[in-house]
Structure formats: C-alpha cells, structure tokens
Amino acid sequence: MKVVAFAGFSGxxxxxxxxxxxxxxxxxxxxxxxxxxxxxxxxxxxxxxxxWRHRQAGAFEVVVASSRRLALVREFEREAQxxxxxxxxxxxxxxxxVLVEGFKDSDLLKVEVWRAGSGKPALYPEDxxxxxxxxxxxxxxxxxxxxPVLDLxxxxxxxxxxxxxxxxxxxxxxxxx
Numbered sequence: 799m800k801v802v803a804f805a806g807f808s809g810x811x812x813x814x815x816x817x818x819x820x821x822x823x824x825x826x827x828x829x830x831x832x833x834x835x836x837x838x839x840x841x842x843x844x845x846x847x848x849x850w851r852h853r854q855a856g857a858f859e860v861v862v863a864s865s866r867r868l869a870l871v872r873e874f875e876r877e878a879q880x881x882x883x884x885x886x887x888x889x890x891x892x893x894x895x896v897l898v899e900g901f902k903d904s905d906l907l908k909v910e911v912w913r914a915g916s917g918k919p920a921l922y923p924e925d926x927x928x929x930x931x932x933x934x935x936x937x938x939x940x941x942x943x944x945x946p947v948l949d950l951x952x953x954x955x956x957x958x959x960x961x962x963x964x965x966x967x968x969x970x971x972x973x974x975x
Contacts, residue, residue: 799891799893799894799895799896799968799969800894800895800896800960800964800967800968800969801886801895801896801898801906801907801967801969802895802896802897802898802906802907802908802909802960802967803882803897803898803899803900803901803902803904803906803907803908803909803927804816804897804898804899804900804908804909804910804911804932805900805901805902805908805909805910805911805921805925805928806902806910806911806912806918806921807916807918809913809916809918810911810912810913810916810918811911811913811932811934811950812899812900812911813834813899815911815932815950815953815956816832816897816899818953819897819953819956819957819960820832820897822953822954822956822957823894823895823957823960823961826957826961828894828895828961829892829893829894829895830893830894830895830896830897831889831890831893831895831896831897832896832897832898832899833882833885833886833889833896833897833898833899833901834899834900835882835885835898835899835900835901836900842869842871843860843871849862849869849871853871853873857873858872858873858875859871859872859873870888881901881904882898882901882904882906883904883971883974885898885901886898886969886971887971895960895967896969902921902925904927905927905974906927907927907929907966907967908925908927908928908929909928909929909930909931909932909948909956910922910925910928910930910931910932911932911933911950912931912932912933912939913933913934913935913950914933914934914935914938914939915934915935919940920939920940920941922943922945923940923941923943928945929945929946929963929966930945930946930947930948930959931943931945931946931947931948932947932948932949932950932956933947933948933949933950934949934950934951946959
C-alpha cells in the first residue's frame with residue numbers, strides 16, 4: 799500500500815483536501831483508506847446504543863459489524879498516544895492508498911498544506927519528510943523550495959501527482975518496528 803500524510807496547522811485545509819482527494823483517487827480505480835489524528839477526546843458512538851452501553855460496562859474493545867460496515871472502538875486503560883505507524887497497523891491491508899491527516903511530527907512522507915492567510919509558519923523548511931507543498935498562495939511561500947508546489951484547489955492534480963510519484967510512497971511496516 800501507498801501512504802502519504804497531510805500536515806499543516808489547524809485551519810489550513812487538510813480535511814478539505816483529503817475529502818476531495820478520496821473521490822479523485824477512487825475515479826482512478828484505487829481503494830483509499832484514511833487515518834485522522836484527533837487531538838482531543840472524540841466519540842463515534844452514541845449514548846444509549848448497544849455498543850455505547852458495552853463500552854460503558856467496561857469492554858476494552860467493541861466491534862460493530864454489519865454486511866456493509868465495521869467499526870472498532872478501543873478504550874485505553876491509560877492515556878496513549880499512538881504513532882502513525884501503530885494506527886497504520888490497525889488497517890485492513892487491501893487499501894491502495896492511505897491518506898493520513900495529521901501526525902505532523904511523524905516520519906511519514908508528507909504533503910504540507912499551507913495558506914498564507916492562516917498566519918501560521920510553514921513546516922517544510924525544517925521538516926525533511928515534507929515532499930511537496932499544497933497551497934493557494936505559492937507566490938507567498940516564506941522561502942523558496944525545490945519541492946513540488948501543488949495547487950490546493952486542484953485535488954485532481956494532487957491525485958495525479960501522487961499517482962505519478964507512487965513508488966516514493968510504498969509503505970514497508972517492517973522498517974518501523
């Protein structure tokens with residue numbers, strides 16, 4: 799499988815880009831999985847539902863499965879910060895591409911999502927794992943770069959760039975264990 803992370807500060811447009819890349823890659827016949835890094839407590843379960851009740855009763859893991867969907871919720875006994883590699887290990891291995899949103903400090907190859915209007919610094923000058931910058935303001939990049947500069951508003955173009963460079967994104971989990 800191919801793995802690429804999308805890094806940038808909150809409000810930069812990472813979620814929108816990933817959301818628009820999914821159908822662009824699917825149109826190319828590719829199966830896409832997504833890992834989203836959440837900084838705060840989150841829940842995909844709803845109070846009163848059976849799976850919620852099982853978690854409230856103390857289950858370590860609850861798997862909800864139907865003929866169309868599977869969801870796994872795992873409760874950590876203590877706070878834990880999974881690495882991007884640990885999250886990748888949880889995925890079904892049949893995906894062609896995994897788009898990782900967040901994990902900006904990881905050693906995955908990344909596309910930085912940067913907007914001049916955000917007022918946030920760029921990550922690429924200091925992060926050797928950033929292989930391209932997707933932006934809506936290329937003329938305002940804080941410093942020059944030899945990395946490809948991609949049009950943030952052209953997800954089809956970003957998808958083409960990923961596929962054209964797909965060999966760079968081969969994921970080998972044994973390198974990270």
